[in-house]
Amino acid sequence: MSSAPIPFLKGHGTENDFVIIPDLDGLLELSAAQVAKLCDRRAGIGGDGLLRVVRSAKDPAAVGLADRAEWFMDYRNSDGSIAEMCGNGVRVFARYLVHAGLVEPGPLAVATRAGVRLVEIAEPDADGAPGEVTVDMGRALLPGPDGIEVAVDEHRWPARNVNMGNPHAVAFVADLDQAGSLFTAPLVTPPTAYPDGVNVEFVVDRGERHVAMRVHERGSGETRSCGTGACAVAVAAARRDGVDPAVTGAPVSYTVDVPGGRLVITEYPDGRVTKTGTAVIVAHGELEPGWL
Ligand SMILES: N[C@@H](CCC[C@H](N)C(=O)O)C(=O)O
16 A cells, blocks of 8 residues: 555544545555544544545446446445445445545445445535436336344344345334334344345334334344435335336335435336435545554
8 A cells, every 4th residue: 555645534424424535546555443533533544434446447346337336335344354345335425426536426336245226316406505316226026035034132033135236134023112222133034045244224214205214234244224224124115115116017116214314216117226414524634644
């Protein structure tokens, strides 16, 4: 790694917060331990995850995507592990590119480990406040099997396996407090359903096409929002409510409240799932030389 100062930014999407490392030409190699150090909330910058911003052509992980998307989101969880996709991360990533003058508001293709995702960055409003960011998350997969369960303390719920590029177990519960402290990962069975680990969402109804959730994220613990999780929740709710757009032929939207704000998720008859919410840059700085 070069000894030049390393710039960073901090941003969040509905309080799912990220350390952003611009590495436009792919000169940095961040180990899992270095990512965990950066995401540490006491000894580092602090974040639920890290977004390394790099040109697709400069990162081997984005091979084959560079002709469709100039920028690659190298996303890592706060423990340093790699995840295929981060739904809030990709919106904050797009916000950073506009903030840095690297792209204009409007449509943008972003390469991720789950493939290319299309983002729409709204123009700032009349007061100059940044507009919301929408991402087309592609199709949800519901691979099963039947019989998945999530357990916390004495509570046990049936759960639905929804894959949004990354794995989710969605459980509808009577009360979000039943999920407990979430200091440790909920028990998900059978373990064979998720060989690579799982993000777990606990969901309650708030009204018509309106739910609220808490999440325990693989590699990060409980977070205040999870974009892929909110999409998984909306898809699971649509199946439960009998409004699968592929069957009804009509799009369906769910408002998903997370501890850090609100996301709006729409699923279309062709299977695409979009997600809209805020994405904010809050700070920037430079790492102390030698610290990392
Ligand atoms: N917070 C994210 C999801 C990040 C990845 C997840 N922890 C995993 O390991 O799959 C989101 O907004 O989608």
